[in-house]
Amino acid sequence: xxxxxxxxxxxLAAVSLLLVNAVPAAASPAPYESYNYxxxxxxxxxxxAYLPERTISGRDLGISEFKDPGDVNVSxxxxxxxxxxxxxxxxxxxxxxxxxxxxxxxxxxxSKESFNLxxxxxxxEEERIYxxxxxxxxxxxxxxxxxxxxxxxxxxxxxxxxxFQFQPLKLTVDHVGRVYVVAQGVYEGIMQFDESxxxxxxxGTNKVERDYxxxxxxxxxxxxxxxxxxxxxxxxxxxxxxxxxGFVYATNIDPGSNEPIKRLxxxxxxxxxxxxxxxxxxxxxxxxxxxxxxxxxxxxxxxxMYSVLDATQNRVFTYDDEGHLLYIYGGKGNQVGTLKTPVAxxxxxxxxxxxxxxxxxLVVYEPTRFGSRVNEAVALHYRGEDTEAVNIWREVLxxxxxxxxxxxxxxxxxxxxxxxxxxxxxFELGMDRKSYSVAFKRHRREMMxxxxxxxLTVAIALIVILFLTRVAVKWRQRRQVDREAGFH
Amino acid sequence: xxxxxxxxxxxxxxxxxxxxxxxxxDNRGRLLVAxxxxxxxxxxxxxxxxxxxxxxxxxDPRTINSIIEIATVAVPFFLxxxxxxxVTTLMxxxxxxxxxxxxxxYSLIPVILIYAPMIVISRFMVQEETAFxxxxxxxxxxxxxxxxxxxxxTVHQYTVFKTIVTMVLTLIVMGIIVFLGALVFSMLQxxxxxxxxxxxxxxxxx
Numbered sequence: 001x002x003x004x005x006x007x008x009x010x011x012l013a014a015v016s017l018l019l020v021n022a023v024p025a026a027a028s029p030a031p032y033e034s035y036n037y038x039x040x041x042x043x044x045x046x047x048x049a050y051l052p053e054r055t056i057s058g059r060d061l062g063i064s065e066f067k068d069p070g071d072v073n074v075s076x077x078x079x080x081x082x083x084x085x086x087x088x089x090x091x092x093x094x095x096x097x098x099x100x101x102x103x104x105x106x107x108x109x110x111s112k113e114s115f116n117l118x119x120x121x122x123x124x125e126e127e128r129i130y131x132x133x134x135x136x137x138x139x140x141x142x143x144x145x146x147x148x149x150x151x152x153x154x155x156x157x158x159x160x161x162x163x164f165q166f167q168p169l170k171l172t173v174d175h176v177g178r179v180y181v182v183a184q185g186v187y188e189g190i191m192q193f194d195e196s197x198x199x200x201x202x203x204g205t206n207k208v209e210r211d212y213x214x215x216x217x218x219x220x221x222x223x224x225x226x227x228x229x230x231x232x233x234x235x236x237x238x239x240x241x242x243x244x245x246g247f248v249y250a251t252n253i254d255p256g257s258n259e260p261i262k263r264l265x266x267x268x269x270x271x272x273x274x275x276x277x278x279x280x281x282x283x284x285x286x287x288x289x290x291x292x293x294x295x296x297x298x299x300x301x302x303x304x305m306y307s308v309l310d311a312t313q314n315r316v317f318t319y320d321d322e323g324h325l326l327y328i329y330g331g332k333g334n335q336v337g338t339l340k341t342p343v344a345x346x347x348x349x350x351x352x353x354x355x356x357x358x359x360x361x362l363v364v365y366e367p368t369r370f371g372s373r374v375n376e377a378v379a380l381h382y383r384g385e386d387t388e389a390v391n392i393w394r395e396v397l398x399x400x401x402x403x404x405x406x407x408x409x410x411x412x413x414x415x416x417x418x419x420x421x422x423x424x425x426x427f428e429l430g431m432d433r434k435s436y437s438v439a440f441k442r443h444r445r446e447m448m449x450x451x452x453x454x455x456l457t458v459a460i461a462l463i464v465i466l467f468l469t470r471v472a473v474k475w476r477q478r479r480q481v482d483r484e485a486g487f488h
Numbered sequence: 489x490x491x492x493x494x495x496x497x498x499x500x501x502x503x504x505x506x507x508x509x510x511x512x513x514d515n516r517g518r519l520l521v522a523x524x525x526x527x528x529x530x531x532x533x534x535x536x537x538x539x540x541x542x543x544x545x546x547x548d549p550r551t552i553n554s555i556i557e558i559a560t561v562a563v564p565f566f567l568x569x570x571x572x573x574x575v576t577t578l579m580x581x582x583x584x585x586x587x588x589x590x591x592x593x594y595s596l597i598p599v600i601l602i603y604a605p606m607i608v609i610s611r612f613m614v615q616e617e618t619a620f621x622x623x624x625x626x627x628x629x630x631x632x633x634x635x636x637x638x639x640x641x642t643v644h645q646y647t648v649f650k651t652i653v654t655m656v657l658t659l660i661v662m663g664i665i666v667f668l669g670a671l672v673f674s675m676l677q678x679x680x681x682x683x684x685x686x687x688x689x690x691x692x693x694x
Contacts, residue, residue, distance in 0.1 A: 040548050428542055437543055437615035444612065 031338050032315075032331030039277050039404060039431040041285055047400050049318075049327035049371030050352055052337025054097075057361040058084075061091065061099040066360040071170065072346045072353055075123035080348055082355065082362060083131065088115040090129060090146075095348060097364070103129070103146040113148075115140070120170035120182075120239075130179060132168035139168050139181060139193075152179065155191070155199030172242045180248055182237045189268065190237055190250060203268035206234040206252050239344075243300040247271070251295040251308060257281070260295045261308060261319075274323040277404075277431070282310045282317050293317070299345045303379035307345055309354065314339035316354065316365075320378045324405050327371060330354065337363060370399045377409060386413040404430045415439050420446065492518055497525075501597050504635050508642035511594070512587055519586065522593025529596045530561045532603040541610035544621050564662070568592060571661035572640065575654055581644030591639030595632050602628035 029051060036046040058065040067086025074080050079100065080093040089104035105114040116135025123129050127144035139152035154166035167184040168191075174180070177195030180203070189202035210232070218226060235254035242248050248264040249272075258279040263272035278284045282293025293310035300306045304321025315330040331338045340358025347353070350372065352365040367375065373396050380389035390413045393406040400406075411426030412435060420443040427436035496516055500507035511517040534557045537547045569592055573585045583591070602624050610621050641651040 433543055434615065440543075441614040444614070 030329075031333060031335035032329065034327065034329055036328060036402075037278065037284055037325060038402060041278055043285060044402055046327065046402070047370040048329060048368050049374060050316075050329045050365040050367055053351070053364045053366040055336055055359075055361045055363050056093075056097055057359075058091075061093070063091070063099065063102060066091075068357055069343070069355050069360060069362075070118060070357070071120040071344045072355040072362060073121050073123050074346050074348045074353070075127055076125045077127060078348065079123070079127070080346070080353070081121055081123050081129065083118055083121040085115075085118050088118065090121065090131065101146075103142065106140065106142055106146055106148045108148050108151075119168065122172050124173045124177070125175065128173075130171055130173055132171045132181065134167050134169060134184070137166045137168075139171060139179065139197075150197055152181075152193055152197040155193070157199050159201075160199075170237075170239045172240045172248065174242050174246045174248075175244075180240050180242070182240050182250070185236070187234045187236060190240055190248065190264075203248065204237075204250060204262055204264040204270065205268070206237070206254065206257075206262075208232050208234050211256075238295065239297045241298050241300050241306075243306075244302070249298045249300055249306055251298045253294045253296065253311075255292050255294065260293070261298060261306075272323065273321060276319075276323040276325060278325075280319055280323045280325075282308060282315075283313060296342075297344045299347055301347050301375075303375075303382040305375070305378060305382075307347075307352065309342055309345045311342065314342050316345060316352065320405070321382055326374055326378065326405065329365065334359075337365070339363065370396065373399070374403075374405075377406070381409055381412075386416055389413065404432075406430075408432045408435065411435060411439070415442075418442075492516065493521055497521055497594060497597050500594055501601075501631070501635065504638040505642065508591060508594075508639050511590060512583070512643055517587070517590035517594065519590065519593075522590050525593045525596040525600065526562065526565055528600045530558050532600055532607070533557050533561055536603055536607050539611070540607050540621075541613055543613060543615055544610050544618050565592060567662045567665060568658060571665060572654070572658045575657045575661055576644050579644075579650070579654060579657075581646065581654070583640075583643035587643045588640075591643045592636060595635035595639055598631040598635065599628045602631075 030048045031052070034046045034048045035043040038044050064087065066082070066084045068084075069082055070085035071083040072080065073083075078095040080095070080097070082091040082093070084091055087104070089102050091102050092100040094100050105112050107113070115131060115133050118131050119134040120132040121129060128149060129142040129144070129146075131140045131142070133140050137154055141149040141151065143149055152168075154164070165185065168181045169184055170182040172180050178200070179193040179195075179197075181191040181193065183191055186202075187206075189205040192200045192203050194200055214232075218229065221229070235252045235257070237250045238253045240248055240250045243263075246266065250262045250264060252260050252262075254260060258281055259270065259272070259274075260281050261272060262270040265271045272280065274280050282295055286292065290312060292312070293308075293315075294312045295308045296311045297309040298306055299308075301318070305318060305326070307316050307318045309316055313330075314332045315328055317328050318326045320326055330342075332340075334340065339354060339356050341356060342354050343357045344355040345352065346355075348364075350367055352367075354363045354365065356363060373392050377389045377392040377396060380386070380392065386409070390410050393409040393413075396403055396406045397410075407426045407430030411423045411430060411432065414420075414423035414426060415435065415438065420439045423439040424436060424443065427433075427439060496507070496510075500511070507516075534552075534554055537545070537552050537557070538549075569585065569588050572588050572592075573583075575581075576583055576588075606621055606624050610618070613621060637651060637655065640646070640655060641648065644651075644654070646654060
């Protein structure tokens with residue numbers, strides 16, 4: 001009897017082992033490991049925020065394969081425009097990823113013109129397509145049907161040298177029609193054109209990072225040696241996007257820079273908020289990585305969030321408007337969802353699209369429960385609806401208990417509700433010393449108000465007792481002295 | 489008892505020039521007090537890392553290790569005493585090794601006296617007030633250095649300039665001792681490896 005029971009127990013144990021092992025095998029369908037940086041700048045595992053849903057190649061759409069696609073853009077109406085550089089065409093998809101039309105050229109002055117290695121495109125609210133036609137040194141502006149509106153060619157300006165080559169790479173357009181062009185070999189900043197195509201000037205120059213070792217070396221060198229050295233020139237921008245308020249987000253690929261992402265206000269100053277624990281620059285720690293992130297594209301997602309695409313590790317980093325790193329996804333590889341040579345990132349509804357030049361396809365990522373909850377909570381916080389955000393933050397914490405931003409979010413909401421003492425714990429978990437200090441100041445004042453009476457009573461009582469004992473001791477001593485003197 | 493263990497150390501930190509002389513000439517110093525000061529300093533260092541308020545405590549709690557804390561205070565302490573003794577022996581210092589240990593140990597007293605209340609007060613500070621925490625910690629440090637300076641000067645009967653030179657030299661000698669120690673350790677390790685390898689060769693050859 002005992003033997004059969006034992007046997008059953010062993011069998012049960014074996015089966016339970018099997019079941020335990022069976023579950024996690026199917027738990028993570030992502031071909032990459034998601035992580036996030038904690039307060040101590042360690043990369044800690046995190047739930048996946050986005051998962052690859054599908055890829056779209058030329059064959060899937062029923063046209064010839066893409067060839068070195070260069071850029072992708074989603075118009076405000078939701079149409080997806082893929083710039084297929086190698087085939088000199090623009091492929092237009094509807095929001096459901098069905099082919100609408102292909103624009104492979106346009107009529108100009110009675111003859112058919114085509115693109116030559118175009119680098120970037122942008123579509124504005126009126127469905128006008130702006131193509132940076134790099135090989136032809138011009139920016140082509142087409143209407144939604146592919147009819148030519150006008151072109152922007154090499155600008156005539158006193159501040160440009162005569163040998164200046166205008167080779168637009170990427171561009172973005174604000175709501176009044178000003179065109180911001182990132183051009184090749186232009187160190188002065190982003191070129192700005194008005195709606196008629198006249199050159200206005202540059203915005204947002206990258207500062208030269210001074211290397212003092214190099215500086216001293218240069219002082220010690222002879223003129224001939226100096227002539228052979230590399231020049232200290234500012235780095236070029238790699239890409240640009242525009243947010244609904246008209247601020248230009250721009251990335252540069254300077255490997256030494258701690259500010260590779262800039263948010264330029266109309267006068268060209270960088271106004272990006274950097275309130276997170278660390279620099280807004282993609283990967284911050286490289287133990288097994290080849291080095292700092294090389295940010296080649298930026299996409300403003302709305303509600304203050306923006307994503308940047310890193311070409312070193314082929315990952316996407318998303319930040320909120322205060323500069324907190326929200327989540328990281330993507331990676332190098334050949335599976336669906338990992339990337340070979342990513343060139344552009346876009347957003348279509350909830351989905352993120354990453355264009356992969358190496359695999360000639362467009363990868364569609366969809367948010368997981370974790371990712372969409374984070375997006376929701378960040379959006380609510382951005383709009384100032386912190387009380388609503390709290391419930392979502394609590395759900396996020398159930399999915400990832402290491403999510404510092406959620407603790408800070410809950411803490412801030414508790415602070416609004418004047419629950420200062422509870423907020424303290426959340427700020428400590430989120431390592432937000434500034435907010436902790438605010439909460440603690442209020443808590444301390446409350447405590448003092450509440451207990452000041454008691455405190456004062458005790459203090460006065462103590463002083464009185466002390467005084468009385470001293471008097472008593474003195475009196476006794478005097479009595480002693482008197483007695484010895486024989487007065488009593 | 490009370491005179492030697494509490495009153496004199498407290499008198500010393502406020503009147504160092506006279507008190508260090510008393511410590512040397514009248515034999516007022518107690519080794520027990522010096523070692524107690526060292527032990528309490530270590531305790532204060534540990535307590536500060538563990539219990540200082542959140543706003544001033546930037547220590548990753550996972551990295552706190554009491555053994556390492558003990559080593560980071562006690563090793564430099566004895567290294568300083570040894571190096572100082574070695575230097576002053578060559579530089580006609582009048583201090584004995586015991587007096588050097590006493591002077592160094594007694595100098596640590598302000599650190600204890602300032603750290604202890606600051607740990608408690610830091611828990612009730614807000615961000616604007618943390619400046620005071622850092623200020624008092626710096627005061628503790630400079631007070632310690634000043635006492636060490638006066639102590640060295642009095643114990644060895646040096647001039648101000650000679651004391652400064654001696655202290656700098658002591659720091660250099662500390663470095664040399666560490667370097668030599670590491671060298672000897674690494675050589676011993678290599679010797680051991682060598683012997684062990686020969687042993688293994690012999691074992692496996694037969």
